[in-house]
Amino acid sequence: MNYATIKFNDVANGEGIRVSLFVSGCTHRCEGCFNAEAWNFSYGNTFGEAEINQILNALDRDYIRGLSLLGGEPFEPQNQPTLVKLLREVRSKFPNKDVWCYTGYDFEKDILAYRLGNPDTTKEMISNIDILIDGRFVNSLKNPNLRFKGSSNQRIIDVKKSLTEGRVVLWDGDTALDGVSK
Numbered sequence: 001m002n003y004a005t006i007k008f009n010d011v012a013n014g015e016g017i018r019v020s021l022f023v024s025g026c027t028h029r030c031e032g033c034f035n036a037e038a039w040n041f042s043y044g045n046t047f048g049e050a051e052i053n054q055i056l057n058a059l060d061r062d063y064i065r066g067l068s069l070l071g072g073e074p075f076e077p078q079n080q081p082t083l084v085k086l087l088r089e090v091r092s093k094f095p096n097k098d099v100w101c102y103t104g105y106d107f108e109k110d111i112l113a114y115r116l117g118n119p120d121t122t123k124e125m126i127s128n129i130d131i132l133i134d135g136r137f138v139n140s141l142k143n144p145n146l147r148f149k150g151s152s153n154q155r156i157i158d159v160k161k162s163l164t165e166g167r168v169v170l171w172d173g174d175t176a177l178d179g180v181s182k
Helices: 049-059 080-093 107-111 119-127 159-165
Strands: 002-010 017-023 064-070 098-102 131-134 155-158
Touching: 002 049, 017 049, 049 064, 049 080, 080 098, 080 119, 107 131, 119 159, 155 159
Parallel strands: 017 064, 064 098, 098 131
Antiparallel strands: 002 017, 131 155
16 A cells, blocks of 8 residues: 655644554545545555554653544545554554544445445454544535534544444534534
């Protein structure tokens, strides 16, 4: 797997100060994507042990709330095995840090239906994510006042509650910056 960049003090892609990994490779190719260069699976650098260690070292600070996975597309089948390895290590060393993930795939139709590559890998990946922002970015629905998402069709899903309750449970903080629920 390749990656576009790692941000070690990111405040835009989840609650609090986070470490954010932007993976390379995305087949969605959404019009107006803010990271179109990362559509190419070969873009950026190879992600390996050195990068895992950089992320783990960065997470080992009290002020870092957690890890965010973005892209490109984290749930592309070719990206999942590497991300599962990273998530195992993050969960092992930092069980109290949260993990956010951004995907253009639909939580129910694609991810929980295990239509994206190896079902066991997808299942392990989703089981290690706390908050999932799902749905393709739709340029005509773009709204800069939304927290943690780019277009109004996207959902911020509390994965743990959703898996426990057997239905989609939206994250409690899923509101616009002006305080109006969307």
